[in-house]
Amino acid sequence: MDSLLPTFINFIQTMDKDAYVFLSIGLLFIFLLVYLYFIKKEKKKLSQKLKQNLEVYQKAFNHIEDGILILSDKNEIIYLNQSMITLLALEEKTLLDILPKVLQVNIKKEWISLVDFFKNQETKSKNGVMTFPQLPLKNIDNNEVLINLYLDRLEIGNSRYYTIFTMQNLTDMHQNNNMLLQHQLTEFPNQIKALQDLPILFSKIHIEDNKIALILLSLDNFSSLRAMIGFHQSNDLMITFANYLNRIVSEMNISIYHTFDNHFLLTVSNVESADSVMSLVNDIQERLATFYKMENSYLHITVSSGIALYPDSGSPRTLLNKTYKALSQAQKEGVGKVIVYNSHMGENKYDELSLHNDMQGSLDRGEFKIYYQPIVSSKNKEVVAAEALVRWMHPDLGLIAPNIFIGIMEKTGFIIKLGRYVLEEVLKQQKRWEVFKFKDIEVSINVSMVEIATGEFVEYVEKQLSHHQVNPEKIKFEITETMAMISEAKTIQYFQKLKRLGVGIALDDFGIGYTSFTYLKKFPTDSLKIDSSLIEGIMGSKENQRIVHAMIELGHNMGLKVVVEGVETKNVLELLISYGCDYLQGYYFSRPVPVFEFQKLLRDEKFVIYL
Numbered sequence: 001m002d003s004l005l006p007t008f009i010n011f012i013q014t015m016d017k018d019a020y021v022f023l024s025i026g027l028l029f030i031f032l033l034v035y036l037y038f039i040k041k042e043k044k045k046l047s048q049k050l051k052q053n054l055e056v057y058q059k060a061f062n063h064i065e066d067g068i069l070i071l072s073d074k075n076e077i078i079y080l081n082q083s084m085i086t087l088l089a090l091e092e093k094t095l096l097d098i099l100p101k102v103l104q105v106n107i108k109k110e111w112i113s114l115v116d117f118f119k120n121q122e123t124k125s126k127n128g129v130m131t132f133p134q135l136p137l138k139n140i141d142n143n144e145v146l147i148n149l150y151l152d153r154l155e156i157g158n159s160r161y162y163t164i165f166t167m168q169n170l171t172d173m174h175q176n177n178n179m180l181l182q183h184q185l186t187e188f189p190n191q192i193k194a195l196q197d198l199p200i201l202f203s204k205i206h207i208e209d210n211k212i213a214l215i216l217l218s219l220d221n222f223s224s225l226r227a228m229i230g231f232h233q234s235n236d237l238m239i240t241f242a243n244y245l246n247r248i249v250s251e252m253n254i255s256i257y258h259t260f261d262n263h264f265l266l267t268v269s270n271v272e273s274a275d276s277v278m279s280l281v282n283d284i285q286e287r288l289a290t291f292y293k294m295e296n297s298y299l300h301i302t303v304s305s306g307i308a309l310y311p312d313s314g315s316p317r318t319l320l321n322k323t324y325k326a327l328s329q330a331q332k333e334g335v336g337k338v339i340v341y342n343s344h345m346g347e348n349k350y351d352e353l354s355l356h357n358d359m360q361g362s363l364d365r366g367e368f369k370i371y372y373q374p375i376v377s378s379k380n381k382e383v384v385a386a387e388a389l390v391r392w393m394h395p396d397l398g399l400i401a402p403n404i405f406i407g408i409m410e411k412t413g414f415i416i417k418l419g420r421y422v423l424e425e426v427l428k429q430q431k432r433w434e435v436f437k438f439k440d441i442e443v444s445i446n447v448s449m450v451e452i453a454t455g456e457f458v459e460y461v462e463k464q465l466s467h468h469q470v471n472p473e474k475i476k477f478e479i480t481e482t483m484a485m486i487s488e489a490k491t492i493q494y495f496q497k498l499k500r501l502g503v504g505i506a507l508d509d510f511g512i513g514y515t516s517f518t519y520l521k522k523f524p525t526d527s528l529k530i531d532s533s534l535i536e537g538i539m540g541s542k543e544n545q546r547i548v549h550a551m552i553e554l555g556h557n558m559g560l561k562v563v564v565e566g567v568e569t570k571n572v573l574e575l576l577i578s579y580g581c582d583y584l585q586g587y588y589f590s591r592p593v594p595v596f597e598f599q600k601l602l603r604d605e606k607f608v609i610y611l
Contacts, residue, residue: 183258211271302336371592472502532566
């Protein structure tokens, strides 16, 4: 190797000029070939790497829900992911194809080609990403979808550019939103949709210069009906009722909403008068008598209805609330009732929310007082028992009657706390009367199903009786007939447990519910309290006289004592005594009075109510 280099140098020195040039060109050519070989090899590696990277990016972008599309300045498709292929209904092999003009977007209620739309945005897109929300788009298959469109532009040099589009498919989201605005069973617009539509309805009031009405319909006793015919059959009933409503209002200017389980809201515009609305509701009720057939028999269905009109019932802003108040009043009066909201319903000076907030500390502040109303024996006319009734002495509003606050307490659960307070106060008072040798009487306490439903009521009563050392026979619990029928099996079970403690049980407001003889036989009651509504006007109603007389005989035949409430006159008193009633209660003897006044009746053992 050492001898080759000098030899090569001597060879070059002996070469002539032409040969030297030829050799130089040859060596340069060889060097160039070697250089190009390595360049090509590196380029191939780079190309493979770029291809691999592109495959990775392609795979990654295919997992993105949003569609991605890259167009050249000649509208050639440079790239698109799987979501965009699906969205536009394009074929897989579309790279370098021109974007089809059949793709269209709706701009200002006009369909234009997507390509033309892109061209219109070319100059604007230089300023950064452009957003086009909720844009309707027609794909290759002419299917319409709703998209959010995002547009951006990337310039390569001075002459070429690429446009990048991202499309977010809103169709599923739009369908989901529609589902949120529908009742799942009937597919009618729901309460949320109603609250969205009402402001639009109200905004047309002054334009049309006419009345509007809201009608709230509620299927009566639906929970009991569902328990009787079953879940699936009651759902079929609800769907049939919804379709029935839809048919009768299809030709009228009425919208229907299925707001809650058994509530339907009808909004009526261009109302001529309240009479026309009442006529519509009465028509609905009349057709219900035979509208649902189950197997070979028809179910007798009734609805209670609450109606509010503008401008008769006040401002549009409070119209829906007034509709609910009217329905609540209708349900209180019985089944199948129709109530139109009037200004008298709004005269209540009590605000429910304020009362609820004031309740929280009212017991601790001693605002609730126990009043006692005497119960008199029909035989010797002496006070033999009393009913404990709660009154709220509000520091600002004065004395508030139970019909104002009891309903709020039952809805909010505060009745549980109040019920415990009443029980403890009555037990304390019974113990005081025992210590100070007052007349031995039985005291009745009203109990709510909300208290019973806690499952802890019986144990709490047992604990308090033991704590205060009061004879259980001095305490009686009253539950209304209607409340007792809500959950028959559970009510009977709870009161049987309560009865085993030794306390008395009374079925209150008897005669206004639907108690069967079988239920009455099973229910562990000692006495029946005939509701005062049957006593009002009894002297002028032979029918009421027969009903009350029959109830007293029924109670006696079942071994029960009978108490009649609402005795206000001497004539009524004499009539009830002639029927054999055991005990009497009412304003003829005394209103509910504070304990110190009631004690005056008990101090004199010779106290007698003289006829």
